[in-house]
Amino acid sequence: MQWGKTWLDQKLNRGNLDDQLCASICREFTEVHGVQFFDTAEGYGGGTSEERLKDVLIPGEKQSHGAPHVIGTKFLPTLARWTHGSFARALRGSCQRLGVDAIDIYFIHTPIHPLPLEHWVRAACVETKAGRIREIGISNCNAQQVRRACAEAQKHGLRIAANQIMFNLLCFQSPELQETLRACRENQVQIIAYAPIGQGLLTEALTDEKFSKIRLARMTRLVMDELQDLRSVIKSLADKYGKSMAQICLNWTICHGAIPLVGTRSMQQAQDTAGCLGWRLSAEDVAELDRNALKRSTLSKPRWKRVIFVTFITLLVFGYQVNHWVDWLQSKWRAISPWQRRQADCTVETAMYVCCLALFLQAAVATATPFVTRAELKVVPGTVDIVDFSTAHSRLYIFMSSVRWVSAAALYLGVCIICAHLWRDTDQPVWVILVMHLGTYFFIVHFCLFLCVSLRQLSNVNMMDAIRTLTTAKDTVSICPMLAVLFIECWVAANDIRTPAGLPGVPQGFAQDYMFVATWAMLMQLIVCLVNGFVYTLPKDTNSKVMRFCGNSLRGGLTAISIVFYLTLVTVYASILVVLVSRYTNTSRAATGSGAWFA
Structure with a gap:
């Protein structure tokens, strides 16, 4: 369940779910259809998805069908985690957020990390013997990685219970997936299938517009024409059984012995998902679907692409952590x-x-x-x-x-x-937030310059390097007041326009995005300016320790700083140009602000 509650989830998932809807979805699954297994992860919403699942489920409580809930969550081996201690801390955090003493099944979210997969499997075995994990799982592992993980677990007298991978009709015929399935059968590892309906690629609701926005299609370089034959077969079986295309795909997954996972975000989707239970496709129909399946497996992606993805996830987790710190500071501020x-x-x-x-x-x-x-x-x-x-x-x-x-x-x-x-x-409205940022940059620089000049005048401290740097920074942020005026004027002008619904208008979505881009590019330019000032204060004598130990790195760093500075400078002025154009091209139809990614 990717039910995160942060502002990052608001952007990544195009909106957050409210608590009442999440509770209704869980009741629909557990009380009406007897669903037992719920999957989440610390990486979903920075742990807020786990907290929400705790609020709507009572782990271990028996349902009306007599079976207890089974909750699985995942450890994300980011580039900031290297030790068994970091694994243990992440596990304790998940237990605390889920309100349990032990995790039913704890997955290692990805095998991609500078440390070998066996390192994390050993950590999971230690925690299993300590009673904090009931079953060990792995995720996104190919055949070789499955065998390595199972071999490591067997050394400790334990087993790998499940492998969570992408398993659907888009990838079933790929050699990599077939080999992974054989490795899982050899080691009695249960397949847990995510994206069983291909993130909507195999449902009736797919349109050309939606296809272009589905990440899985871009990841696998899929084109719409390649789906036509497969979708036709699924549609004919849906008509034959009186089911939806999604239910056919989910039942096919069950017929292959896998447990399907569906990211549910509405009651209609929950009811449609549960419709795959209580019946089975015939063997002939399963075989027909197998013959028409595609070969687009994510297990065959080059390692460098997966490394980039893990790096992105590391940055995303850091963003979640920053969001957590900000929320904590705001709560303390309000309390005191x-x-x-x-x-x-x-x-x-x-x-x-x-x-x-x-x-x-x-x-x-x-x-x-x-x-x-x-x-x-x-x-x-x-x-x-x-x-x-x-x-x-x-x-x-x-x-x-x-x-x-x-x-x-x-x-x-x-x-x-x-x-x-x-x-x-x-x-606050978006323009107020942006103006607050710009004003903060402006006054912080001027205040620091005021302090340095005052210290120099009141004492014999030589502050000239700091004064030079801050003087340059002052010139950099001198545009902030004019940027703030531009943003305010753009919003005031848009407010005079009336949308088709009769509401006051706002700048176009792309204009709001470029306001954000200009603001953050200004911050980056300011940071680069300060770093540049610090670097130039270092001794440049070739005999100095600094130049002996990091001379080439220092020269390369100065070049990189200059490149970043000019890139951010171009970004600021390009964004200003876009906002100016939007100011004079806004219309009642465009003044709804739709399509804004940041705002």
Whole structure:
């Protein structure tokens, strides 16, 4: 069950399910149709899918049919996991999220990892003997990997209970799958079939538009014409048995002794899935489907493609972890500062007045200081664009500078209060969130520059490298206010348009996406600018330790930094161009915002 609840799942699965629907689907399966086995994974929603399954199922509880629920979940060997301890921690996390003491069947999600598969099988055997795993499973393993996993488990007196692989009529005739099936039969490993209906490729609902969006079709380089003969056979059998095409495919899977897994996301889909139970295709019909099956197995993909996929999954899991940290910090913030929510409007309004007054005072003092103190401007040695004052009235200058520092501190304190209020309210329009990001980048850089300049003036600390870097960063983020104005104007203009439903319009979906792209490209450009400033402060003398140990890497890093900087720069201005075009081409039909991937 891929029932994650995070914003990443909202994007990847084109919407999240509500708790009530998930509970209804589980009741339909368990109470009406007697389904026992439920599959999930820590990688689905960063563990939130496991939490949701716990909320709607009571593990181990007997159903009306007398059989207990069986729950399987998976360990994902990401590139951040290398030890048996990481396996044990992941297992404990899954047990906690599912509310159980032991997992019924714990799968190793993929065999692709720099460490051999046997390493994780040994870890699973240790946990099985400790009573935290009842059965060991593997997933996405070919014939050779099945035999290796079984051999390792037998060394510990245990077995591999199941192999979860893609098993359907799209791949049944592939040599790789047939060899894997033989290896599983030899070692008495149960096949658990995911994608038994080919992610919708083998159902009545398939259209040309849906075909282009199905990941499995792209992964296997499948074209629509190749499906016609197979779909015709499935459709004729569906008419013969009075069943749907999906039910024919699922029953075919059962007839081959495999357990089908269907990712269910609606009650209609749940009822249709359960319709494959209680009857069997004839042997002749199974054989006919076997003859017409295709050879598009994912087990035959080159290893480098699977490595790229695992790398992507590692980054996705890291994204889930960041999302978890953000949620935790937000919950703590709400818990420790309820008084701020009650007085938020008054506090923020006061902060706005303080910012305006501090900005005016700071500008006035900065303008008056050279005249009042009779100071002369001088260029800081070693620079061409950083200036300082030279005056004989040092005490008066210190007083004027102190007033400027206090006003600057008040300005940034007010900005922090306003930003904290905006970031706490997560239910904001998209343009508000983007403007918050841009404003945050802008003020963080200016605040850090203010601190460095102040430290240099108040002490003898040499802050010139930091000041140069932050001055460059200040120039980089100088476009942020204009970007914010562009986004606001684009949304205000769209708001004047009325959609066919009579609602206020929003920018087109692609325009909202490019607003996100511009914002994140600006952040990446800022990060590159700061990293570049740090790297250039390193000693360049060929005899220095830095150049001796990492000279070539340092030169290559500088080249890479420059490439990334210019790529992000082009991305920002290209995104601005797209948003500008969208501003003047928006219509009532397009102003619904449909098709937006990020927004």
